[in-house]
Amino acid sequence: MAKTAQNSRIHIWFVSPALALMLLILVLPIVIAAGLSFTDYSLGGSNPHWVGLENYENIFTRSTYQKMFVATFTYVGVVVPLSVGLGLGAALLINSVKRFGDVYKTIYFLPVMAALLAMAIVWEFALHPTIGIVNKTLAMGCGTVLENWTWYATSCAKTFPLWLTDRDYAIWTVAFIGIWQGFGFNMVLYLAGLTSVPRELYHAAEMDGAYSSWEKFRLVTWPMLGPTTVFVVTITCIRSFQVFDTVEAFYPQGGGPSKSVYVMMFAIYEKAIQQNLMGVGAAITVLFLGFVMCLTLIQRWLVERKVHYA
């Protein structure tokens, strides 16, 4: 019996449907994209030519793509630490209040639930250089003590920043909106993480002499939130790399002032869909997948090494 079971090939029939679907739906598109990235294929065009590494060479040499990397990494570098930090801070604060916790939770979670495309209109309106509420409010501060701040004084003398259409401010403004939108999600994840911290550990810390909240945080809360933090940071990184809707809503005509907000997702969309340069689009996609894959691998490594203490 054992021999027939080992020799029979029936197990292949059990595995093959799932395997085939997996290859077809998950792996094949990536392989095709990787293949296309070595060609100058365009949708509907005939005879795609093999161009080798030319697409990749362009990405790493042309100034447009350099701007793409600068914009993307600036966005990720600003949004990830701030939205994780704010999420943790909000979660700790909400966890410490006895009443109204649910109200705060709902309010902080509102931007996550709202469609960003719709909220973009509100932000565009608020940040309008002349009629926007932001600059009007700032202008009210002119002539007061605030003018001691050099930036404020110069802005009063000339004009306040144009925010979304200002080359120096655009990426920071978009990043700010990204934080505003994303930290509520991190807060919910951290709140879930906080519920799993054993109460007895805080009591042990108290008995051991950890009096200040900071000492308790360092001794108990932060280490116990390790797994949550790894997850939150990874997911926020991936979400930040994928930022697209804000950029598309504010700058449908290509990447903001001087392409300062030309993030990767938007570049893929512009090249592959708008300009029908599938080869270049595919090359950026492969790079993007590479970054995300790196993040995931780092996460796995961290999870297994550092933050699970058992």
Add this chain to the structure above:
Amino acid sequence: MASISLKNINKAFGTNRVLKNVNLDIEAGEFLTLVGPSGCGKSTLLRILAGLEAADTGDVVIANSNVNQTRPASRNLAMVFQSYALYPHLSVLDNMLTPLKLRDLSWRQRLPILGPLFSREPYQALRAQVLEIAATLKIDSLLDRKPGQLSGGQRQRVALGRAMVRKPIAFLMDEPLSNLDAALRVHMRAELSELHCSLNSTFVYVTHDQAEAMTMSTRMAVMMEGHILQLGTPDEIYRNPNDIRVAEFVGSPKMNLIYVRTDELGQIELAGVPTNHAVGHYNVSRLRVGLRPEQLVVTSSETKQSFPGMVTYRENLGADVFLHLAIEDGSQKIVVRAAPSEVSGIGANDTVYIGLTKTTPLVFNESGKRVNLLPPKAQVAKRQQMVS
């Protein structure tokens, strides 16, 4: 060494009054056990003593000074928790160093990497203290491991070690053995008792297991529904409980509580058989007599002093046999302890005769309080009075 007093402690969680005016004096160097069923307030009392919980009213006095406003660590007590509460990300060494670091080092010296680098000497001194304790607890080979890599018994020792490093005036233990398996628990009982002797320090121990309380403590306090019902040595509590709840809680198997009647002289009739014991007030309804399983004996034949019972279940524990019996036509159930040789032929559905040993039974009234038996002289006097 210092004595600890809890004075008029009241505590309520919402409308639920957990502690009702509890008074307790703990002498220096004793092993005091707070024992009671779950929800009786014993853990809350311990946490109030530790400072983790504030009492609504009442005072905690340690070494003659009121510590109501003192933070837990400054009370110089150490606590061992039920779940051990070891820091899972720190090694055993760091776990045991933590209380010392927090007490003895300034915040600058405690900085993550710079601290140990610039103040090597204090760190080495603390390390030496930890190593000394680890050696006495025989955990010095585990110092580099994380708590997750230890067995239950080893974690227990580390938790004890973390409590011991600060050389506190008293150890507070909140059911520290309840997460261990049965064999290890019995072993740790002996070890904790030894530790208590060698440390010569005060232990306050909370448990729901009367066997732990009986075996380890110098004195035990039986708590129920927010009151301390009785405080005394284990022997006193076992032989002389002042409340039916204490009598029932302490001892395994439970004490037999048999409803009895009295005759006109107050003489107690146990299952229709008159005994030599009498109470002062006769015609008391719902009087109960408490008899431990070992205070009853199985007799082979009917005598004047014995009453019949039917065996419902025979529980063989090797050294002892517990016979579960139905008496008075099955209206009451009792357990009798016997040596296996005495009851070798007896099984379920057999009828046996039960007599009393020479010990004095305990009598409880309707509300569960102890009723004193009349001394034999008074009984005789009363009888003569009736006759004349």
